Amino acid sequence: xxxxxGFLATLxxxxxxxxxxxxxxxxxxxxxxxxxxDGGYALFGLSxxxxxxxxxxxxxxxxxxxxxxxxxxxxxxARRPGTFALVIDCxxxxxxxxxxxxxxxxxxGHGAFVNGGDTLCTTxxxxxxxxxxxxxxxxxKGYARIxxxxxxxxxxxxxxALPGNALVIANxxxxxxxxxxxxxxxxETMRPNLTYLDAEGAIAEQVALDPALHRNSLRHLALGPDxxxxxxxxxxxxxxETPPLLALHRRGEALRAVExxxxxxxxxxxxxxxxxxxxxxxxVAITSPRGGRVQVYDLxxxxxxxxNRADVCGIGPGASGFVATDGLGGILAIEGEAATPLxxxxxAWDNHLIAI
Amino acid sequence: xxxxxxxxxLAAPALADTEAVIAEHILPGHAAFAARTQALADAAQADxxxxxxxxxYQHAFDSWLGISHLRLGPAEEAGRYQAxxxxxxxxxxxxxxxxxxxADRDPVATDGHYADVSVAARGLFALxxxxxxxxxxxxxxxxxxCRLVQAITADLAALAATLDSQWRDRFAExxxxxxxxxxxxxxxxxxxxxxxxxxxxxxxxxxxxxxxxLPMGTFDRPRPNRAEARRSHRPLRxxxxxxxxxxxxxxxxxxxxxxxTLAAFDTAIAxxxxxxxxxxxxxxxxxxxxxxxxxQNRIRDARAAAIAEIGPALGVSAGFNSADGx
Numbered sequence: 001x002x003x004x005x006g007f008l009a010t011l012x013x014x015x016x017x018x019x020x021x022x023x024x025x026x027x028x029x030x031x032x033x034x035x036x037x038d039g040g041y042a043l044f045g046l047s048x049x050x051x052x053x054x055x056x057x058x059x060x061x062x063x064x065x066x067x068x069x070x071x072x073x074x075x076x077x078a079r080r081p082g083t084f085a086l087v088i089d090c091x092x093x094x095x096x097x098x099x100x101x102x103x104x105x106x107x108x109g110h111g112a113f114v115n116g117g118d119t120l121c122t123t124x125x126x127x128x129x130x131x132x133x134x135x136x137x138x139x140x141k142g143y144a145r146i147x148x149x150x151x152x153x154x155x156x157x158x159x160x161a162l163p164g165n166a167l168v169i170a171n172x173x174x175x176x177x178x179x180x181x182x183x184x185x186x187x188e189t190m191r192p193n194l195t196y197l198d199a200e201g202a203i204a205e206q207v208a209l210d211p212a213l214h215r216n217s218l219r220h221l222a223l224g225p226d227x228x229x230x231x232x233x234x235x236x237x238x239x240x241e242t243p244p245l246l247a248l249h250r251r252g253e254a255l256r257a258v259e260x261x262x263x264x265x266x267x268x269x270x271x272x273x274x275x276x277x278x279x280x281x282x283x284v285a286i287t288s289p290r291g292g293r294v295q296v297y298d299l300x301x302x303x304x305x306x307x308n309r310a311d312v313c314g315i316g317p318g319a320s321g322f323v324a325t326d327g328l329g330g331i332l333a334i335e336g337e338a339a340t341p342l343x344x345x346x347x348a349w350d351n352h353l354i355a356i
Numbered sequence: 357x358x359x360x361x362x363x364x365x366l367a368a369p370a371l372a373d374t375e376a377v378i379a380e381h382i383l384p385g386h387a388a389f390a391a392r393t394q395a396l397a398d399a400a401q402a403d404x405x406x407x408x409x410x411x412x413y414q415h416a417f418d419s420w421l422g423i424s425h426l427r428l429g430p431a432e433e434a435g436r437y438q439a440x441x442x443x444x445x446x447x448x449x450x451x452x453x454x455x456x457x458x459a460d461r462d463p464v465a466t467d468g469h470y471a472d473v474s475v476a477a478r479g480l481f482a483l484x485x486x487x488x489x490x491x492x493x494x495x496x497x498x499x500x501x502c503r504l505v506q507a508i509t510a511d512l513a514a515l516a517a518t519l520d521s522q523w524r525d526r527f528a529e530x531x532x533x534x535x536x537x538x539x540x541x542x543x544x545x546x547x548x549x550x551x552x553x554x555x556x557x558x559x560x561x562x563x564x565x566x567x568x569x570l571p572m573g574t575f576d577r578p579r580p581n582r583a584e585a586r587r588s589h590r591p592l593r594x595x596x597x598x599x600x601x602x603x604x605x606x607x608x609x610x611x612x613x614x615x616x617t618l619a620a621f622d623t624a625i626a627x628x629x630x631x632x633x634x635x636x637x638x639x640x641x642x643x644x645x646x647x648x649x650x651x652q653n654r655i656r657d658a659r660a661a662a663i664a665e666i667g668p669a670l671g672v673s674a675g676f677n678s679a680d681g682x
Contacts, residue, residue, distance in 0.1 A: 263435030327676030
């Protein structure tokens with residue numbers, strides 16, 4: 001954080017506190033949570049080449065984080081069914097706010113900013129009814145809870161902001177209750193969907209896979225060019241089956257499941273942990289920590305190549321391809337078919353690598 | 357879990373004995389698989405009849421169980437693992453694909469490009485059908501099916517030869533040079549320890565949940581037809597041979613013999629040996645099901661013992677993300 005001293009000097013001379021930008025926090029390219037050698041947890045800011053930019057301790061295992069679009073501020077979510085999220089000033093490294101889920105709600109682990117970064121949207125469970133909710137929080141009012149809207153399904157997991165303050169939500173379909181931890185309560189009847197909400201919170205469009213695949217939990221999202229939404233799945237059905245784990249969608253069209261070749265499907269162990277669109281916006285990748293691989297597809301859904309790496313899960317856009325993180329502490333650049341280590345850390349990177 | 361998390365990093369225990377695992381487990385296992393699949397392919401050239409091929413087929417399959425838990429390196433590239441062992445197959449794709457090849461008299465079986473065929477019709481499970489399913493096995497010695505079996509066995513031998521040479525010429529070195537510049541597969545020696553340990557625990561899970569769990573199905577709906585290689589009467593044999601191979605791996609991984617783990621393996625193997633149900637067909641009856649459940653529990657005991665004993669000795673635990681699920 002070489003900019004910090006210079007910034008403080010500037011600050012001393014300034015009469016008012018200037019608006020901070022991500023550059024003041026060392027211009028990290030990514031956020032990622034990790035378990036550290038002492039068993040504790042932290043959120044890291046990483047440069048494009050995988051070097052540490054900052055480290056902020058977390059009180060428990062994290063899941064994902066969401067970065068404010070302009071200010072060096074990140075919201076780190078506890079692993080579900082967590083009831084807190086931390087707003088972190090990535091310049092000072094301080095937790096500036098703790099968001100507590102309202103009574104009767106818990107977080108699912110993802111969030112997104114809309115309204116130019118003033119409204120934070122969080123995926124939540126209405127514990128009483130099991131219906132998915134999107135909690136709304138106002139940054140300018142000190143992250144006050146200002147309302148909530150229906151997510152359009154059960155078990156909303158990932159959420160992304162779209163142009164015009166719209167949202168797209170992965171309703172994973174799995175009902176859980178904090179009394180039974182992470183136990184899945186509705187596998188027989190689950191019905192995941194992809195829901196688009198307009199700026200007023202009304203359902204603008206809702207799509208799902210073929211009913212025969214109703215046990216395919218739609219959990220993570222990545223936004224591509226021209227309104228493309230790429231979806232990653234986790235199969236909760238018969239373990240002997242090998243259903244598609246990637247689907248592509250554009251508004252007004254059907255949700256199209258991508259059929260990988262037979263052997264490649266089996267190799268993913270029915271589990272995609274994360275998804276990203278590549279830096280050049282020409283490819284989409286899904287990861288499987290269980291299968292120890294990253295599969296890269298073109299945007300028409302053709303599998304172009306595979307990278308094998310044990311316990312790989314986090315993935316984000318790289319220079320033109322991808323950057324992946326894993327539970328062994330590795331950070332790998334995937335450019336073309338080549339995987340090159342960028343860094344190797346004595347920590348276990350958690351599920352997601354979030355691009356800033 | 358908290359304790360395991362601490363152990364993962366705090367202690368700095370010995371690394372796995374990678375060299376012993378390579379020299380005494382991985383390389384001989386692959387050499388045996390290559391030799392036996394070649395013997396099977398040679399036998400098929402001489403006499404393609406199911407009767408003549410049963411013994412070399414069973415030998416080849418036996419040797420696969422010596423390495424089928426090694427889901428790293430050459431077997432995980434180019435779809436080779438599934439091409440050798442396409443299972444489970446709940447939709448019967450192996451049968452459907454073979455039927456289509458035979459109905460079409462597809463020239464792919466005889467033109468030397470069998471590797472282009474769907475993985476569902478390649479490898480050991482294609483042979484399980486061709487040699488042991490009444491719907492296929494009655495073929496004539498001069499017919500299409502005969503040449504198909506010759507092609508499947510030759511393709512299998514080629515796959516096994518590739519695995520064997522790739523391990524000897526390349527991937528053993530990849531394990532040995534973990535953490536050195538240019539090794540993008542393993543960024544530190546400890547990663548190899550972690551990965552080898554994961555092979556052990558994941559394979560035990562596969563034995564319990566898939567090899568036993570699939571035919572067990574649910575109490576209301578047992579699925580004996582889902583047993584692995586049931587046509588060639590291998591379901592129990594595969595479990596016993598897998599446990600035997602995994603016991604060897606468990607013994608080689610840590611410096612000191614993991615006595616509790618090996619004892620748990622011995623209990624599971626002895627219980628399997630006493631089981632008078634080679635095809636797991638008894639899962640249809642409460643008594644038969646009870647016996648399979650008991651064996652499943654013994655296998656889970658062995659896995660728990662390995663995690664409790666070998667994990668801390670090597671300073672590793674099950675995969676951070678792969679065990680998480682979110």
